Structures are given as C-alpha cells and as structure tokens.
Amino acid sequence: MRKIWTDGLALLAVVLTLGGCTTSKEKLLPHDDVTMLDIWNVETGGGTAQQLLDARQALRRPLTGADVHATPGMQARYTRTAQNEIYRQFHRLPNPDLLMYVFPHLAGSDPVPVPGYTTLFPLYQRVQYALPGERVEDY
Structure with missing residues (x-):
C-alpha cells in the first residue's frame, strides 16, 4: 500500500515538473519594439x-x-604653513602601554630556568593619527 502512494507522488511530481516547462518563451518574455528607455520612462513616471x-x-x-x-x-x-609645522595639525592618538608579567619558566632544548620578569609593549601595532579637529586634548 505504501509503495502505491510513493509511486503516485513521484508520478505527480514528474507531471507537474514537465507541465511547468510547457510555457512558451514568447509568452513569458515577449519581444516587442519596446526599448530600455521606454521601460525606464514608464517605470519612472514618464520622466525625461x-x-x-x-x-x-x-x-x-x-x-x-x-x-x-x-x-x-x-x-x-x-x-601647510610655518605655524602649522610647529603646531601639529594631525595629533597622535594615545597608544597605551601594556605591562605583561612572564612567570618563571624553563626554556630551550636544555631546560634552563628563566626568572620571572615584566615586559612593556604598546597596545596598538601602529601609530594612529587624528584628523584636524577630531581630538582637541593635548596628550
């Protein structure tokens, strides 16, 4: 009983698929003497x-x-003027320094003890500049 239903549904799907292909190209996309300019004028309200x-x-x-x-x-x-060269026009944006503590560890192929230390590095890789008038505070 179940096979009859699945065969019937498969046949129905094939018939509907083939029925969709029976539409003619001319009916779907008619070729008139209408140009793109005419279509544009109709769609934009006839504006020139x-x-x-x-x-x-x-x-x-x-x-x-x-x-x-x-x-x-x-x-x-x-x-650029002499005054603008003296007083910076493009100010540097702040680049905070980060402190990182490295715990004591063993390093190298021969485990050599390295004592703990603190290192300092900038937060951003590159120096960033503000546009004129973007930041007015002095750094």
Missing part, C-alpha cells in the same frame, strides 16, 4: 532626463555670502 536634472537642481542649494567668505578660512586649516 531634463526632468531628472531639474529635480536634482531643485535639491541643490546655492552658496550664500557667508559660505563664500568662510571657505578660504576652512581651506587654510589644511594648508
């Missing part, structure tokens, strides 16, 4: 390139007089 440019331009704000006058001062902070 000029309408998109106008919408982008509406989002841009013009520079005000205060922006124009503040720009050279902002750019001057990034320019």
